[in-house]
Amino acid sequence: MDERLLFDRLHQALDVEPSPGAYDRLRVSLIKSPARPHGGLSFTFRWPKVGLRLAAVVTLVVLGIALVAGFVATHRVAEDITTVNSDHAITAYKLRLSDAYARISTEASNWNCNSGTQFAACEADANRLLPANYQWLNDLNAIQPPARFAIAHAQLRLHVTAQLARTYVWIAASRAHDAAAVDREVAVIRGQTGATWVQTMVANVVASKQRSAATYISSVRSEKLGLDGCASCQNLAGQSQVSCTGGQAPTCQDLVTLTATQVLSFQAALIATAAPNSMTTKDNRLQLDLGAAAAALVAMDDALTSGDQAAFNVGRTSFQQAMPAINRDAADILKS
Amino acid sequence: MAHVMFVHDEADLIRAAGQGDGAAFAELIRPHYRSAFRVAYGLLHNANEAEDAVQEAAFKAWRRLGNLRKGSSLRPWFLAIVANQCRSVSRSRWWSVLKVESPESEGISVDVAAAVDLRRALLRLGHDERLVVVLRYYLDMPFEEIATTLGISTKAARTRVERAVHRLRPIVQIQGAAV
Numbered sequence: 471m472d473e474r475l476l477f478d479r480l481h482q483a484l485d486v487e488p489s490p491g492a493y494d495r496l497r498v499s500l501i502k503s504p505a506r507p508h509g510g511l512s513f514t515f516r517w518p519k520v521g522l523r524l525a526a527v528v529t530l531v532v533l534g535i536a537l538v539a540g541f542v543a544t545h546r547v548a549e550d551i552t553t554v555n556s557d558h559a560i561t562a563y564k565l566r567l568s569d570a571y572a573r574i575s576t577e578a579s580n581w582n583c584n585s586g587t588q589f590a591a592c593e594a595d596a597n598r599l600l601p602a603n604y605q606w607l608n609d610l611n612a613i614q615p616p617a618r619f620a621i622a623h624a625q626l627r628l629h630v631t632a633q634l635a636r637t638y639v640w641i642a643a644s645r646a647h648d649a650a651a652v653d654r655e656v657a658v659i660r661g662q663t664g665a666t667w668v669q670t671m672v673a674n675v676v677a678s679k680q681r682s683a684a685t686y687i688s689s690v691r692s693e694k695l696g697l698d699g700c701a702s703c704q705n706l707a708g709q710s711q712v713s714c715t716g717g718q719a720p721t722c723q724d725l726v727t728l729t730a731t732q733v734l735s736f737q738a739a740l741i742a743t744a745a746p747n748s749m750t751t752k753d754n755r756l757q758l759d760l761g762a763a764a765a766a767l768v769a770m771d772d773a774l775t776s777g778d779q780a781a782f783n784v785g786r787t788s789f790q791q792a793m794p795a796i797n798r799d800a801a802d803i804l805k806s
Numbered sequence: 807m808a809h810v811m812f813v814h815d816e817a818d819l820i821r822a823a824g825q826g827d828g829a830a831f832a833e834l835i836r837p838h839y840r841s842a843f844r845v846a847y848g849l850l851h852n853a854n855e856a857e858d859a860v861q862e863a864a865f866k867a868w869r870r871l872g873n874l875r876k877g878s879s880l881r882p883w884f885l886a887i888v889a890n891q892c893r894s895v896s897r898s899r900w901w902s903v904l905k906v907e908s909p910e911s912e913g914i915s916v917d918v919a920a921a922v923d924l925r926r927a928l929l930r931l932g933h934d935e936r937l938v939v940v941l942r943y944y945l946d947m948p949f950e951e952i953a954t955t956l957g958i959s960t961k962a963a964r965t966r967v968e969r970a971v972h973r974l975r976p977i978v979q980i981q982g983a984a985v
Contacts (some may be wrong), residue, residue, distance in 0.1 A: 483924040500828035688976040715923040
């Protein structure tokens with residue numbers, strides 16, 4: 471690619487200067503404030519207590535049921551996509567989804583739990599977000615998506631259900647005064663299979679535009695290359711043993727996070743650069759299989775949070791089944 | 807504050823800032839403020855958040871001034887702190903209010919639409935990939951300085967830039983064809 475072209479385009483896209491007086495404001499702040507000493511909170515890693523383990527197991531069971539139900543529901547959606555796909559229906563859906571998301575985002579913006587040691591603040595945040603998440607799920611259930619977003623919508627419900635289950639673990643950890651467990655749960659709630667996934671998908675639905683076959687195929691090709699080049703994805707999809715116990719847990723977390731980032735990127739691209747009508751059947755297949763991979767990553771992420779190797783293996787098996795299907799679907803689109 | 811007027815040497819400014827002189831530290835980062843803002847804006851795509859991030863990063867840099875190795879350049883060190891601050895902002899911004907734009911884009915010029923597309927494409931990159939694109943193509947930074955900023959080898963910096971550009975390539979090529 472012509473480097474100059476990218477340079478010019480980037481300057482055009484990000485042509486913003488600091489507001490007048492911005493540096494002076496910073497200067498005044500620096501002069502007024504004395505330099506503070508070094509310091510910061512540090513958290514030690516502890517495995518969950520017995521009560522917390524129980525809560526985590528119950529959550530995993532609930533989550534497992536939710537994931538299966540969501541997966542079935544998603545496939546049912548795919549078999550029965552009959553909703554209108556008009557510009558009006560698409561705009562109406564974007565507005566309703568955006569409004570519903572704004573409600574949960576307003577609730578979540580009053581965030582006080584900045585570290586797991588703030589037990590009262592963390593429990594209060596979790597208790598406040600729980601009904602907000604239920605409302606968000608109810609809103610999603612009440613919204614009828616147009617065909618273009620039917621699969622993404624079903625997956626959105628799946629992820630919000632997972633967030634609800636995680637919020638219960640968060641509350642249990644706060645009540646047990648287990649700072650490390652609170653930190654782990656908050657991290658997963660905010661992470662690539664949690665809020666980041668939800669936020670990215672909502673943003674891409676809002677920005678979605680139907681494109682030509684050439685543009686759509688180009689987008690799929692780019693994402694497929696990203697997936698092929700993602701060592702973590704290939705590692706998780708491969709047959710080598712992955713142990714996540716003890717000191718291996720952070721490595722497993724990296725594998726899941728990096729893979730989830732790549733899968734989310736692919737999912738988001740399919741929504742942002744929506745397939746032309748002539749390619750929706752193939753696109754739906756790819757979206758479904760990416761959704762299965764994303765659901766498997768949710769299960770693996772939760773298994774890591776609760777230190778459950780067996781549950782991690784179950785999630786990984788689902789991911790191993792989804793990846794070849796994704797490769798087939800993408801290849802089918804690329805040869806179109 | 808007035809005593810800063812007599813201090814011109816960077817080493818003197820560093821010494822004065824290290825002793826708690828905020829004006830001296832402000833002078834130190836003055837030449838890099840615009841670059842820092844551009845990095846923050848390129849990563850966050852929000853001017854207010856970018857200014858806040860640079861301000862927060864400036865305070866962090868001041869507190870950590872002792873970590874700056876003697877003889878090493880201030881700019882990459884400061885920009886690395888700004889980039890880390892932006893990463894924290896992005897993480898804490900896990901819920902944000904989204905606005906629906908009109909589905910019709912007929913009134914939008916090709917240039918504006920292309921810029922919006924490129925910004926969207928940038929936002930779909932991970933933090934590290936977005937950072938190298940901003941450093942290389944927005945700040946026009948040589949690979950050696952990118953490497954220093956990221957604390958990696960020049961070769962690794964080059965590879966990261968190539969990987970990020972590879973992911974942006976389809977959207978930029980489309981834009982290139984449109985004009």
